Amino acid sequence: MKYASQAVAKPYFVFAMLLFLGQIVFGLVLGTQYIIGDFLFPEIPFNVARMVHTNLLIVWLLFGFMGATYYLVPEECQTELYSPKLAWVLFWLFAVAGVLTILGYLLVPYARLAELTGNELLPTMGREFLEQPTITKIGIVIVCLGFIFNVGMTILRGRKTVINMVLITGLIGLALFFLFAFYNPVSLVLDKYFWWWVVHLWVEGVWELILGSILAFIFIKTTGVDREVVEKWLYLIIAMALISGILGTGHHYFFIGAPSYWLWIGSIFSAVEPLPFFMMVVFALSMLRQRRRVHPNKAAITWATGCTIMAFLGAGVWGFLHTLAPVNYYTHGSQLTAAHGHLAFFGAYVMIVLAIISYAWPLLHGKECNSPVAQRLEIASCWTMCISMLMITFLLTAAGVVQVKLQRLPEADQALSFMATQAAIEGVYWARLVFGVLFGLGLLMYLASFWLARRTREQVPALDSRA
């Protein structure tokens, strides 16, 4: 840690990990409900557990991005953060709002929550991933604005590197596109059309800028490769992400009532979407090959390199698998979508946050890396989580294939009903649950590795204060 204000990243990282743990617990509840339909009913119906699972994911990733930003922006700018106090205030505001929202989901029926929070004044609730009460959404906007102000002021008075310019552009884009969450027209088609301006333009647009800049930062720091080279790669990767990803939104417009030219536009551009992810893999491997120093934090390098590979598989390969309109006609809204969603989110965004925490946490405690024994446990956790998530993806893919075969492909009178098809997939869902539990163990190993690192900190030489 070179600047004292980088320390505000700590509470963000800790809270992100707490929410991550909660996300996985509810993931396991959902996995069980897929098999034992009335599990925890009526206390926690499926829709409530799912809302908690997905909303926790989004919120903890935002906490992770914010922590990453507070860590890397001062270092890139070579100046202290504009206002660490504001960062702390926003942390508590966001944390309290987040916890209250989750409690609202769990403790009152959703319709009652909508009524209590005055949803009829500005109806924004009840749409996938955007289930938050309108006041929570307003809170998110306030937190984002304060956060961007704080980071923007820091960048304005410090060194303007490509990494922090790309990062701030990504963050501004994140805030800007979130505003579409407030637009909820009575026309279902337009509602769905602009809903994707939040969801798709986040995860296949501006979030990739955030991902790219964090990745570039970690590789500059751990390989010592010349900044010029890294920045050229970063520009190329995000250029391809936007060129393919913006019109790639069209792959969501095939069957929701939008005009049929989207069948072509969506298919063609989203077929290019794996390219930026492939470039990330090539980038990571070529940085490692050209490295000028051997960084002692092997765990962080494992996470960062793994992130590019898993993101390529999840977002690239599994996305391409069902993105062409003639294929998507049969796979749209099947378990194949769930397979792709899980691996893509994990590979691209979960892993980059775990990577930056892995890199920054020891530095925030005055060490360049964790002890060898803690790193071994952490690397084992990386493998455990990656293998479990790959297995979950394979199994959900198999479930999707069965679903297409029994329910979608046959003629109307021979096709199996949705529920009959689900019964036929039950065995696959059991196996998925097993790997879900294993994934949870992987997460516990990751967290335990930091506890172990704390106990074995004296085994690592202290940071050179001039470094």
Place this chain on the structure above:
Amino acid sequence: MSERFTKGMARNIYYGGGMFFMLLFVGLTFDTVTAVPERENRDQLTPAVAHGKALWEENNCIGCHSLLGEGAYFAPELGNVFERRGMGNEEVFKLYFNAWMKAMPTGAPGRRQMPQFNLSDEELNDLAQFLIWTSRIDTNDWPPNKEG
């Protein structure tokens, strides 16, 4: 990467490409917004349908079901439930829908359960109207069959 390809060129591709495709996307969006009223039969989008959409949202139906293939995949697709359960007859569908909603949850052990939402007869009618209207949207012939 070759020396001739400079960082400046990469930056220009990023800014130029990003701007160009965003503008193109906005242009296509204008065209889509113009084309949607006919494809979704906006003239049939009555206050009852609009109220039905609000009920759909306030009860978080998307948390279990999918609608035009989007949502959760825990319960059946409802974009075409009018055809599947009403066989295209509005009266038949409303009778079915009313009875179904009032019978929830079934309480059958081990089966997936749908909560009881305690909707009034008028609310059930509007929700049904919303699903009927939705089933008539031009979705490029999706889903492949009535099972959704």
